[in-house]
Amino acid sequence: MQAIQFPWFFVAAPLRSAHDARKHKTLTLTQGMRALQKDVAVVLIFQPRGLQESTLHMLDHLYAKGFAPLVVSNAPITSQDLNRLKDHAxxxxxxxxxxxxxxxxxxxxxxxxxxKIPMRFLVVINDSIWFPLSNDCTLLDHARAADKDLFGYYYNKQSEVDQRAHLQSYFYCFGPRLVSHTDFAEYWRKLFVTSNKNLVIRRGEMRLTAAFQAKGHSIGYCHDIADLKTALKSLSNAELKQVVAYQMQVDTKNSARLGRYRDADPDAPGWRDTILGLIDQEKMGKYFLIAHPLVLLGKLHAPMLKKDRQPMYQLQRAELLASDIVDEISPTMRAAIEGWDQPE
Structure with a gap:
């Protein structure tokens, strides 16, 4: 993997310059029907198979919260879908x-x-998630009220890799102080841009938070791994046993260790204490967006769900759809989730 990535360190800057020089030819801008507001949301989509209804739902939510949506499509859009997008962007x-x-x-x-588009808050969000899951979502209100230069939903900080701590990149909110600062424009102009997915994660998502922190800009977030542990510990014994069975399938590295507790009596002496110990050791559900719905939605009330089609996420959606929690999701998003794993 490192050998494949290595050439990018020589060609990334020239390719970025070439891309910038050709933008007037390669980028197509279409004015939408939504008015510009004090706040702006950059919404990144990649939907080569056609525009998703859930995306329109997200755009309407953003606009209702005072964010004018600028939709960026990394795939060509049909004329029909473009006309629909224009009404919401x-x-x-x-x-x-x-x-x-x-x-x-x-x-x-x-x-x-x-x-020189006037902006107060700038939200950056992508369509790797369904958002918002419910119509009464307050994440955007929370992001504004936090009074931070950079605000995210989840701060990814695990004990063994603290040097890689970062806000996850499916949702950022940049505050007024940062948006108007020269550091903001400089960061995006000089961003290490590649078409290597692993490097995009490592040089983009995993470095953005630290890049702004290093220049003295404040960060905030809704949750970190401590919240995840607290939510897990608040489950009943029966619920913890359900999570153990789930965790064995989504985190195969620890499945053998968890297997002995899946089949044991959760009310037996010592069972719960052992599971709580595994939670403290981060052997039970340390990855936020793949957490069991009982935790992610039931306890933490997360307003988003991952669209990823890997088996672990398909299992998460199956668990959600089999629970009462799904009744709290808006009809548009529920329909999207129910149809996501169906054969085409």
Missing amino acids: YLVMQRPNYGYDFGGYRDAILHLLEQ
Whole structure:
């Protein structure tokens, strides 16, 4: 993997410069029907099979909360879908899938800055998640009220890899102080852009938080791993046993260790204490967006769910749809989740 990545360190900057020089030819801008507001949301989508209804639902939520949506599509959009998007967006940008999500974030943000579009708060979000799951979602209100320069939903910090701590990249909210600061424009202009997915994660998502912290900008977030542990510990014995069985399937590295507790009596002396110990050791559900629905939605009330089609996420959706928690999800998002894993 490192050998494949190595050439990018020589060609990334020249390719970025070439991309910037050709943007007037490769980027297509279409004015939408939504008015510009004090706050703006960059919404990155990649939907080559057609526009998803859940995306329109997200755009309407953003606009209702005072964010004018700038939709960035990393795949071509049909004329029919473009007309539908225009009704829900302030601006639609179509671009080649160069740099994946961070390449799209960069082009949209630089456009806003170069055009001197007035912005107070700037939200950056992508369509790797369904958001918001419920119509009464308050995440955007929380992000504004936090009074932080950079705000995310989940702060990924695990004890053994503290040096890689970062806000997860499916949701960022940049505050007024940072948006108007020269550090903000400089970061996006000089961003290490590649078309290597692993490097996009390592040089984009995993470094963005630290890059702004190093310059003195404040960060905030809704949850971290401590919240995940607390939520797990608040489950009943029966619920913990259900999570153990689930965790064995989504985290095979620890499945053998967990197996002895899946089949044991959860009310037996010592069973719960042992499971709580495994939680403290981060052997039970340390990955936030793959957490069991009882924890992610039932306890933490997360407003988003991952769309990933890997088996572990399919299992998570099956667990959700078999629970009463699904009744709390809005009809549009529930329909999207129910149909996601059906054969095409």
